[in-house]
Amino acid sequence: MSKDSLTITDNRTGKSYDVPIAFGTINAMDLRQIRANSDDFGLMSYDPGLANTAATKSTITFVDGEQGILRYRGYGIEQLAERSSYLETAYLIIFGCLPTRSELQVWETEVGRHAMLHLNIQRLIETFRYNAHPMSVFISAMSSLSTLYPESREVTDPTNRRLQVERMIAKVATIGAFCYRHNQGWPFNYPDDSLSYVGNFLRMMFRMTETHYQPHPVLEHALNALWILHADHEQNAGTNAMRVIGSTHADPYSALAGAAAALYGPLHGAANEAVLRMLEQIGTVRNVPGFIDRVKKGEGRLMGFGHRVYKNYDPRCRIIKRIADEIFEVTGRNPLLDVALELERIALQDDYFMSRKLYPNVDFYSGLIYRAMNVPASLFTVLFAIPRTCGWVAQWMELLNDPEQKLSRPRQIYLGEDCRDYVPIEDRR
Numbered sequence: 001m002s003k004d005s006l007t008i009t010d011n012r013t014g015k016s017y018d019v020p021i022a023f024g025t026i027n028a029m030d031l032r033q034i035r036a037n038s039d040d041f042g043l044m045s046y047d048p049g050l051a052n053t054a055a056t057k058s059t060i061t062f063v064d065g066e067q068g069i070l071r072y073r074g075y076g077i078e079q080l081a082e083r084s085s086y087l088e089t090a091y092l093i094i095f096g097c098l099p100t101r102s103e104l105q106v107w108e109t110e111v112g113r114h115a116m117l118h119l120n121i122q123r124l125i126e127t128f129r130y131n132a133h134p135m136s137v138f139i140s141a142m143s144s145l146s147t148l149y150p151e152s153r154e155v156t157d158p159t160n161r162r163l164q165v166e167r168m169i170a171k172v173a174t175i176g177a178f179c180y181r182h183n184q185g186w187p188f189n190y191p192d193d194s195l196s197y198v199g200n201f202l203r204m205m206f207r208m209t210e211t212h213y214q215p216h217p218v219l220e221h222a223l224n225a226l227w228i229l230h231a232d233h234e235q236n237a238g239t240n241a242m243r244v245i246g247s248t249h250a251d252p253y254s255a256l257a258g259a260a261a262a263l264y265g266p267l268h269g270a271a272n273e274a275v276l277r278m279l280e281q282i283g284t285v286r287n288v289p290g291f292i293d294r295v296k297k298g299e300g301r302l303m304g305f306g307h308r309v310y311k312n313y314d315p316r317c318r319i320i321k322r323i324a325d326e327i328f329e330v331t332g333r334n335p336l337l338d339v340a341l342e343l344e345r346i347a348l349q350d351d352y353f354m355s356r357k358l359y360p361n362v363d364f365y366s367g368l369i370y371r372a373m374n375v376p377a378s379l380f381t382v383l384f385a386i387p388r389t390c391g392w393v394a395q396w397m398e399l400l401n402d403p404e405q406k407l408s409r410p411r412q413i414y415l416g417e418d419c420r421d422y423v424p425i426e427d428r429r
């Protein structure tokens with residue numbers, strides 16, 4: 001018997017089974033051979049929220065929740081946030097290695113070339129009410145791209161895939177900025193490929209009457225770093241949605257819209273918006289202890305705290321705090337920062353949060369940064385979805401290239417009614 005195995009004794013039958021262990025996991029299908037009798041379907045595992053199930057092997061992002069480590073393709077986020085550009089990091093995440101100078105140049109040119117939006121999509125964005133939530137508009141516009149690029153359904157063709165990847169990375173920024181401009185009732189600013197990816201986004205967002213808009217270098221640098229921190233985070237809910245939809249071989253725009261829809265929930269990417277609304281509701285430092293007491297009584301959550309994987313600290317949060325200081329130097333200090341700092345100070349000493357290993361996560365301070373940059377709270381999740389797109393497409397490509405992957409189709413434990421006869425409506429009570 002191999003040492004790398006698990007011996008399971010089924011006490012219903014007294015039989016023992018040896019199941020191989022590889023990469024710290026057992027193969028769930030190996031459980032199927034364990035049956036109570038010949039009619040038995042076989043043993044399954046039950047894992048709501050997939051909290052202890054590896055659904056894929058991946059070489060993209062490494063997260064160690066205990067140590068607080070996050071690496072893309074082996075490179076620590078600290079170095080990337082300090083030294084890389086968002087597009088360079090996106091290349092690394094998608095293609096697996098840092099680009100050479102000429103590879104980077106081609107990549108930047110290609111992404112820049114696709115940043116323009118077809119007029120149909122612009123008009124689609126304009127049809128939404130001025131106060132439509134930008135995330136709903138963003139999701140709709142993303143899925144509509146598949147109507148313009150029907151060849152994107154050829155998901156097994158690598159050349160076609162690369163073209164769609166360039167389009168997706170390019171167009172999410174334009175769509176995100178246009179969602180904002182529509183909300184504000186301002187005309188759209190078309191992309192400018194003389195600027196960096198992040199600089200161009202700031203221009204599309206904020207250019208008013210200036211002929212030569214130049215993004216503030218500190219804001220551009222800070223947003224670049226912030227977007228690198230958001231670029232991928234292995235198998236979270238949005239990425240899982242991308243993979244589930246991708247496993248059906250649907251076109252990537254539909255899959256991307258599904259991933260963005262998952263991100264839109266307040267337990268996931270919309271937590272940044274929820275944090276800001278929470279801070280505004282608390283209002284002043286004086287109200288913090290009362291708010292913490294209500295959270296401890298179960299009357300709501302401390303948004304921006306806690307993480308499924310990080311149980312010591314979120315390494316992104318430490319860098320984001322530094323970015324926040326750089327931004328506030330330029331924009332002035334937001335009084336809500338004091339409320340956030342006080343929340344963090346009290347929570348990190350409180351047994352309720354300590355015993356549950358609840359620490360600030362990536363969303364706790366990012367909203368304050370965006371607010372300082374004059375971005376409305378309703379747009380925060382869009383500013384999460386734009387940089388996360390490179391992670392989603394990398395995971396989608398990995399899925400399609402992985403011979404072990406199949407159509408995603410989980411099992412259930414059926415606890416409903418047994419077979420019963422149809423009851424005519426006049427006989428029902």
Ligand code: CMC
Nearest residue numbers: 267268269271301302303304305306307308356361362363
């Ligand atoms: N405030 C108060 N209590 C909390 C919080 C919180 N933010 N998070 C977890 N708890 C409590 C929870 O009530 C439970 O307590 P008990 O054991 O007494 O029932 C315990 O901690 C475990 O919580 P859980 O919901 O089982 O843990 P989880 O790993 O499923 O939840 C989470 C992770 C992120 C959904 C959760 O911590 C949460 O809701 N946080 C607030 C929302 C948030 O900030 N989300 C952004 C996540 S990071 C960005 C991203 O990746 O999208």
